Amino acid sequence: MSANHPAAVVVLAAGEGTRMKSATPKVLHELCGRSLVGHVLAAARELNPEQLVVVVGHEREKVTAHLGASDAEARTAVQAEQNGTGHAVRIGLEELAPEGALDGTVVVVCGDTPLLTGGTLTALADTHTADGNAVTVLTADVPDATGYGRIVRDTVSGAVTAIVEHKDATEAQRALTEINSGVFAFDGRLLADALKKVRTDNSQGEEYLTDVLGILRAAGHRVGASVARDHREIAGINNRVQLAEARRILNDRLLERAMLDGVTIVDPASTFIDVAVTFDRDATILPGTQLHGATHLGEGAVVGPNSRLTDTTVGAGARVDNTVADGAEVGPQASVGPFAYLRPGTRLGLKSKVGTFVELKKSSLGEGTKVPHLSYVGDATIGDFTNIGAASVFVNYDGQDKHHSSIGSHCRTGADNMFVAPVTVGDGAYTAAGSVITKDVPPGSLAVARGQQRNIEGWVARKRPGSAAAKAAEATTREPGSEG
Numbered sequence: 001m002s003a004n005h006p007a008a009v010v011v012l013a014a015g016e017g018t019r020m021k022s023a024t025p026k027v028l029h030e031l032c033g034r035s036l037v038g039h040v041l042a043a044a045r046e047l048n049p050e051q052l053v054v055v056v057g058h059e060r061e062k063v064t065a066h067l068g069a070s071d072a073e074a075r076t077a078v079q080a081e082q083n084g085t086g087h088a089v090r091i092g093l094e095e096l097a098p099e100g101a102l103d104g105t106v107v108v109v110c111g112d113t114p115l116l117t118g119g120t121l122t123a124l125a126d127t128h129t130a131d132g133n134a135v136t137v138l139t140a141d142v143p144d145a146t147g148y149g150r151i152v153r154d155t156v157s158g159a160v161t162a163i164v165e166h167k168d169a170t171e172a173q174r175a176l177t178e179i180n181s182g183v184f185a186f187d188g189r190l191l192a193d194a195l196k197k198v199r200t201d202n203s204q205g206e207e208y209l210t211d212v213l214g215i216l217r218a219a220g221h222r223v224g225a226s227v228a229r230d231h232r233e234i235a236g237i238n239n240r241v242q243l244a245e246a247r248r249i250l251n252d253r254l255l256e257r258a259m260l261d262g263v264t265i266v267d268p269a270s271t272f273i274d275v276a277v278t279f280d281r282d283a284t285i286l287p288g289t290q291l292h293g294a295t296h297l298g299e300g301a302v303v304g305p306n307s308r309l310t311d312t313t314v315g316a317g318a319r320v321d322n323t324v325a326d327g328a329e330v331g332p333q334a335s336v337g338p339f340a341y342l343r344p345g346t347r348l349g350l351k352s353k354v355g356t357f358v359e360l361k362k363s364s365l366g367e368g369t370k371v372p373h374l375s376y377v378g379d380a381t382i383g384d385f386t387n388i389g390a391a392s393v394f395v396n397y398d399g400q401d402k403h404h405s406s407i408g409s410h411c412r413t414g415a416d417n418m419f420v421a422p423v424t425v426g427d428g429a430y431t432a433a434g435s436v437i438t439k440d441v442p443p444g445s446l447a448v449a450r451g452q453q454r455n456i457e458g459w460v461a462r463k464r465p466g467s468a469a470a471k472a473a474e475a476t477t478r479e480p481g482s483e484g
Helices: 036-045 060-070 085-096 118-131 188-195 211-218 240-260 459-463 468-477
Strands: 008-013 051-056 075-078 105-110 135-141 150-153 160-164 178-187 223-227 290-292 308-310 323-326 340-342 353-356 359-361 370-373 376-378 380-382 393-395 405-407 418-420 423-425
Touching: 008 036, 008 085, 036 051, 036 060, 036 105, 036 118, 051 060, 051 085, 060 075, 075 085, 085 188, 105 118, 105 188, 118 135, 118 178, 118 223, 135 211, 160 211, 160 223, 178 188, 188 211, 211 223, 340 353, 376 380, 418 423, 459 468
Parallel strands: 008 051, 008 105, 051 075, 135 223, 290 308, 308 323, 323 340, 340 359, 353 370, 359 376, 376 393, 380 405, 393 418, 405 423
Antiparallel strands: 105 178, 135 178, 150 160, 150 178
């Protein structure tokens, strides 16, 4: 078994997280498109463990349902009463090996440390194996150690002799800045045996996992440490302030990775992206842009400013300006915005255009097709090189059901048209401005569906005498050179 392929990973996610002051379990709070526990699972999966178990407790139904949707292979173990981290690990091990202890390395991580990376966990596992330790603790040197368990080392050898919780630490121990991250690599069999000996004579009356280190050391086993290169990785999330701080750090990581991969980000301070967002080279993100979910930007695409895209694909060379898009597909060299709204199911073809104040839903535009101004297109298929006139509406809803409309290729529809679905406009057809299209239009036809204009002369003078309108009309009808 390789160092980065442990027997198991145990994720501790049973706590209530009261300081979040939320109806949502702490480990399910999100940052950068993934829950706190989801980030931890992603890092743990980089170790390729034989088994992975998440210990749940508070709101376990919600947490278990979330795990089932995000990591179906993760097992769960229930800690019905919050009796400490040692108790939680014992329950996790019993789920994985009910008949006995596990052979090999067992890595224990906390479910509220979203900045932890797979690389740091791999270094921990490698150190554990290379040094032949019974337990190896991931530590970090932090500017402010308040609230964390302190690492106590032998003054001569530098070996870890104990981890003392903040509440139980002496003043001298509280002055130490090397802290326990709550992340460990254990020898599986030694861990199971030591957990049976953990006592509860501490300020919290709980089974501390950290007591295992003293038990193993007293039995003559080696206790070591792996120091994280960046102390921020081990930061736990306990309130909304810490959640926001972690989001900023993680977002900066994601932006840096994107820029190093060839993406131009004009203003990183106002740009936010999720962990699943991907890019091709030479994509450009302008200020005030948010990219969420599985959004992808193609080569040379430009998005922003002030755009929010979720689960949206933007093709090579496309331009998306001041736009909200959700579940949309923007084709290569297409143009969107400013101030457009692309709803789920929108598909824009090569070099198509969606202009200002245009909304599309569950509709497709063919190559070169344009919807330039002030229009709503819902449940429609529009062919190639068609132009939809300004202020057009696809009337797709009859109060109970949605209906589909089809506009062919090379069509020209007039301004202020209503297409009452279901309706089909054939290839090469025209529709007159102001028309309400309720019947199919054959290919190559002109459809006119509006009332005849009737002018009632002198109406203003009779109905609005003395008004500004009447005076203006009177002035235009006087004989040239006549007196007022």
